[in-house]
Amino acid sequence: MDWVGHKASEREFADFAAESWDPLLRTGYLMTGDAKDAEDLIQETLLRVARRWKRVGSMDHPAAYARRVLINLVLHDADRRSRQRAELWPQDGGTEAADDGAARALRKVDDQAEFRWALAQLPARARAVLVLRYWADLPVAEVADILGCSEGTVTSTASRAAARLAEALSHGAPPATRTHRSASMKGNT
Amino acid sequence: MPTEELENELRGALARAAADIQDPEQAGQRLLGRDYRPGRGHRRLAAGAAATAAGAVALSLGLTGAFGSAPARGSGTIRTTAFTLVEQPNGTASLSINPNVLLEPSTLQSDLQQDGIPAMVHTGSFCSSEPTPAGFHQVVTVQRSVTVKRSPATLTINPAAIPVGTELSFGFFQLSQGLETAIGLVYTNSYTCTSTATAGALPGAGLAVVWNLVALPS
Numbered sequence: 001m002d003w004v005g006h007k008a009s010e011r012e013f014a015d016f017a018a019e020s021w022d023p024l025l026r027t028g029y030l031m032t033g034d035a036k037d038a039e040d041l042i043q044e045t046l047l048r049v050a051r052r053w054k055r056v057g058s059m060d061h062p063a064a065y066a067r068r069v070l071i072n073l074v075l076h077d078a079d080r081r082s083r084q085r086a087e088l089w090p091q092d093g094g095t096e097a098a099d100d101g102a103a104r105a106l107r108k109v110d111d112q113a114e115f116r117w118a119l120a121q122l123p124a125r126a127r128a129v130l131v132l133r134y135w136a137d138l139p140v141a142e143v144a145d146i147l148g149c150s151e152g153t154v155t156s157t158a159s160r161a162a163a164r165l166a167e168a169l170s171h172g173a174p175p176a177t178r179t180h181r182s183a184s185m186k187g188n189t
Numbered sequence: 190m191p192t193e194e195l196e197n198e199l200r201g202a203l204a205r206a207a208a209d210i211q212d213p214e215q216a217g218q219r220l221l222g223r224d225y226r227p228g229r230g231h232r233r234l235a236a237g238a239a240a241t242a243a244g245a246v247a248l249s250l251g252l253t254g255a256f257g258s259a260p261a262r263g264s265g266t267i268r269t270t271a272f273t274l275v276e277q278p279n280g281t282a283s284l285s286i287n288p289n290v291l292l293e294p295s296t297l298q299s300d301l302q303q304d305g306i307p308a309m310v311h312t313g314s315f316c317s318s319e320p321t322p323a324g325f326h327q328v329v330t331v332q333r334s335v336t337v338k339r340s341p342a343t344l345t346i347n348p349a350a351i352p353v354g355t356e357l358s359f360g361f362f363q364l365s366q367g368l369e370t371a372i373g374l375v376y377t378n379s380y381t382c383t384s385t386a387t388a389g390a391l392p393g394a395g396l397a398v399v400w401n402l403v404a405l406p407s
Binding site: 112135155 | 212
């Protein structure tokens with residue numbers, strides 16, 4: 001670690017962590033579906049950021065770096081499990097009618113646990129597209145850069161992922177999911 | 190390109206889901222209370238797992254699927270979703286295995302070694318020595334007769350009792366009935382590995398098997 005013995009760097013990192021933990025935690029929560037898993041994930045993320053703080057601290061947007069670390073941790077875990085990366089949908093299979101149907105389904109959601117369950121049914125990269133694009137509100141180009149795909153793939157994946165979300169919600173979550181879900185959803189593929 | 194209406198609904202749904210997290214302030218306090226400097230052990234998320242040292246072994250490890258997450262480390266404790274490793278004041282370590290989560294063998298192996306417990310950890314294979322090194326039951330004790338499936342199983346490991354030239358061997362096998370865990374002592378320089386699940390019948394003394402409430406050698 002390049003900040004040992006440098007009190008100023010330690011303070012800078014502490015300030016960064018104080019500003020960043022909340023959005024990181026919520027991003028992790030959406031990616032994993034579980035609060036404890038999200039907390040573990042954020043701790044690992046902050047550890048990795050801390051190890052590179054001398055470089056990261058001089059970046060224009062260290063929070064963006066930390067978010068990228070977080071997403072990569074989830075995707076790496078998913079890759080390790082599935083051994084396949086075909087989780088994005090490059091062909092635009094979405095239609096306006098399908099988008100309308102998905103929008104209607106999302107509008108009806110009143111059980112957040114069920115929504116998180118439905119989100120967890122998506123492949124990790126598709127989930128990342130939705131979380132980065134519509135929760136973190138990143139431009140399509142930045143999402144594409146983080147995920148290493150084209151901008152077209154990001155937009156088509158968003159439509160397809162939304163359709164899958166709607167389909168999962170229409171079938172409903174298992175009853176236990178509605179009240180409590182303790183198992184990790186991280187890395188579902 | 191998703192329609193504008195769909196994009197708006199996605200933003201709203203994700204924002205509501207993100208806002209639904211319970212006790213974020215407590216999580217924040219825990220996160221900010223940790224020491225992120227290197228070489229500090231990074232073991233902070235104490236799960237409070239109680240070690241139970243008893244006689245021989247019988248544990249049930251049902252399996253649902255998800256891999257454990259990256260370890261959270263605090264003073265004396267490493268906690269992942271798959272296992273919790275707690276250093277005890279008397280020098281022993283307690284290892285609680287979450288039967289609901291597939292563990293990552295390299296993570297468990299490195300964390301055991303970090304606690305001064307030489308070990309090899311494999312999934313789909315188990316390594317043993319013939320003859321088996323003596324002293325296993327001075328090294329490992331396991332909570333007896335866990336009756337609730339998918340409850341955490343806890344082992345107590347005494348690294349000081351590990352004979353010189355030996356190390357612990359862990360083998361995890363996913364079976365239709367659940368997860369079988371075989372544990373034994375092996376000579377570091379002389380062992381063989383098998384990919385056959387032991388199904389509750391490990392050969393030789395000084396070995397433990399952890400499998401669907403099957404009792405083990407005492």
